[in-house]
Amino acid sequence: MPEQAKRRAEALLKELTLDEKIRQVTSDMLFDVDETYNDRRNPLCGSYRNPGHFMHQNRETPASPAEVTAQINQDVRRSMEAQPHGIPPIENGEALHGAQWGMGTNFPQPIGLASSFDPDLVERVGDAIGKECAAVGVRQVFSPVVNVARDCRWGRTVETYGEDVTLTCQLGAAMCRGLQKNGVIATPKHYADNYGAGGRDSNYSETSERTMREVFLPPFKACFDAGAGSVMAAYNGWDGVPCSANRRLLTEILREEWQFNGFVVSDYCGVEGLCRSHGLARSDAEAAAMALKAGLDVILPFDRFDAVKEAVEKGYLTQEDLDKNVLRVLTAKFRLGLFEEPFKDPAAANALVRNGAHRRLALEAARESIVLLKNEGVLPLKKERCGRIGVFGQSALLIPIGANYSGPYKSPWQGEDAPTPLEALQAFVGADTEVVFGAADEIERLAPAC
Numbered sequence: 001m002p003e004q005a006k007r008r009a010e011a012l013l014k015e016l017t018l019d020e021k022i023r024q025v026t027s028d029m030l031f032d033v034d035e036t037y038n039d040r041r042n043p044l045c046g047s048y049r050n051p052g053h054f055m056h057q058n059r060e061t062p063a064s065p066a067e068v069t070a071q072i073n074q075d076v077r078r079s080m081e082a083q084p085h086g087i088p089p090i091e092n093g094e095a096l097h098g099a100q101w102g103m104g105t106n107f108p109q110p111i112g113l114a115s116s117f118d119p120d121l122v123e124r125v126g127d128a129i130g131k132e133c134a135a136v137g138v139r140q141v142f143s144p145v146v147n148v149a150r151d152c153r154w155g156r157t158v159e160t161y162g163e164d165v166t167l168t169c170q171l172g173a174a175m176c177r178g179l180q181k182n183g184v185i186a187t188p189k190h191y192a193d194n195y196g197a198g199g200r201d202s203n204y205s206e207t208s209e210r211t212m213r214e215v216f217l218p219p220f221k222a223c224f225d226a227g228a229g230s231v232m233a234a235y236n237g238w239d240g241v242p243c244s245a246n247r248r249l250l251t252e253i254l255r256e257e258w259q260f261n262g263f264v265v266s267d268y269c270g271v272e273g274l275c276r277s278h279g280l281a282r283s284d285a286e287a288a289a290m291a292l293k294a295g296l297d298v299i300l301p302f303d304r305f306d307a308v309k310e311a312v313e314k315g316y317l318t319q320e321d322l323d324k325n326v327l328r329v330l331t332a333k334f335r336l337g338l339f340e341e342p343f344k345d346p347a348a349a350n351a352l353v354r355n356g357a358h359r360r361l362a363l364e365a366a367r368e369s370i371v372l373l374k375n376e377g378v379l380p381l382k383k384e385r386c387g388r389i390g391v392f393g394q395s396a397l398l399i400p401i402g403a404n405y406s407g408p409y410k411s412p413w414q415g416e417d418a419p420t421p422l423e424a425l426q427a428f429v430g431a432d433t434e435v436v437f438g439a440a441d442e443i444e445r446l447a448p449a450c
Helices: 002-013 018-024 065-082 110-114 119-136 165-180 209-216 218-225 247-257 270-276 284-294 305-313 319-336 346-352 356-369 421-429 440-449
Strands: 047-049 090-093 230-232 263-265 388-392 434-438
Touching: 002 319, 018 305, 018 319, 065 090, 065 119, 065 346, 090 319, 110 119, 110 165, 110 356, 119 165, 119 346, 119 356, 165 218, 209 218, 218 230, 247 284, 263 319, 270 284, 284 305, 284 319, 305 319, 388 421, 388 440, 421 434, 434 440
Parallel strands: 047 090, 230 263, 388 434
Antiparallel strands: none
């Protein structure tokens, strides 16, 4: 199958014009799916941030899985009709601990899943997420995060599986296996060492090659061995070269040494960052050429057609260079079966998303992720002994999902089976127990009586 997909991609590549080739390495993301959406969407890009993520704001009730599926189907159909060769786009999105196209099943953050020390559980979670993405037509996800977090000042530690290389390898690979078995491309990120001294996010890294080989690269290799079909380049620089244009990382190690045969995407606006952040390129055209020649294949998230076209016209990028990128993208589309099955069934999506099995798995994962640090006879709670319980802090009033690569955009995640922590505790203890709620600065005054 892989070789057949490549042969089909090679045959199609020979038929494409320069403009069609450039479109395959471009993508787009449009906020606010409203009455102006169809007019704003250019149907010619090779991939898109799926519209389901942006469909829920300004509505009394969120869009259903069927509605999301119908919108993605419409977008894919318009793209195929607009393409001279009918090439379907890849609809992508985030899925760090649950599908980010809407109200899918949500699981614990990766740092919580890591506390389970259970690769089988993580693979089952990945399988459920993959099913809920594939059901609506999302075929590539930017997950898992397999950066090894060894500085707790790094603000993205919650997205990782922690500080241990072996555990990160095992759980990252497990998540990739779960996602990929559903025809969804897993995209481990951020390749490779994503933070600098002091936990500075996306900063210049002074990591030595030995440490890179022993700590930061093994989780990515484990993900590729598990079948991950793509990878996201990091914002930061390594050995003086930004990862988005680092030939050592993207070609020599990734493809020549590891024989990775998938495709590489940029982090959002990472290619523009070669010009604006790193100062390596003098223009967006130079930046696009540097990245594509180094081994990056798809520029996310906004349409950079003009920059790539200028790069070719000015000789920064040859068509032979571009053909390598396009071939990898087309091969992935044939492997996915997008040409044979570009559309999904809205009714089937409604039946699958957040079904009973997925909800039970989410509960199991939550329980396995809990770490009890200390218990002086208080737990498990016995209703008859409680009397008065104090609950403090604004987090008790929130459903804490949707704000970190899951759920909808600019709209609260909603679910009838997802009460806030305060509501759940009140329901558990019943009317005979008083539950006192206070802000964090009221603990000293209220807690002694609870």
